Amino acid sequence: MKALPVGDRALLVEVSSGQAAQALHAELLRRRAEGSLSVREIVPAARTVLLDGLDDPARLAERLPGWEIPPLNARADDAVEIPVRYDGPDLADVAALWEVAVHDVPRIHAAAEFRVAFCGFAPGFGYLTGLPTRYDVPRRATPRTAVPAGSVALAGPYTGVYPRSSPGGWQLIGTTDAVLWDHARVPAALLAPGTRVRFVPAGRP
Secondary structure, three states: OEEEEEOOOOEEEOOOEEEEEEEHHHHHHHHHHHHOOOEEEEEEOOOEEEEOOOOOOHHHHHHHHHHHOOOOOOOOOOOOOEEEOOOOOOHHHHHHOOOOOOOOHHHHHHHHOOEEEEEEOOOOOOEEOOOOOOOEEEOOOOOEEOOOOOOOOOOEEEEEEOOOOOEEEEEEEEEEOOEEOOOOOOOOOOOOOOOOEEEOOOOOO
């Protein structure tokens, strides 16, 4: 773990892996909630967590390496459920990359327990981890100029759902009617860092 100063009141904490970043993010949220950590913003990314609005960044940087960071809780009883139709145009390509039958892709994907590692790219877009590393897939060699809103997609170790139509190079395996971003909703984003997610095939309770 390495903490780098960012301006006068922020730290960028670098860790060894995406899972370590998620665990650190969860612990930071817990400490802020209990009142032992005063920080305005906690923003996770792939292998970093940014803390902004600290009273004494240097002191926290000294203490962080000594923290015991508990592993993530893997229970999914409070997960956000996203119904999905596994009808994406890249389903067969993903099956070939996984070396499984096409009908096995929905089963494997829906069986995984996902967590939002971080958000970005577009409002409401979460980068979800949960599939074993053997199911990592490359981005498409030629990105699409327009990916429909609600597309459920894979790239590298991540699953994502496009909140709106936009260009993209991820492998599309399904579609959902879930609204990922709604200005009239509080909070506007359905998914936030740390949120557990379960994909439910359409028609299955």
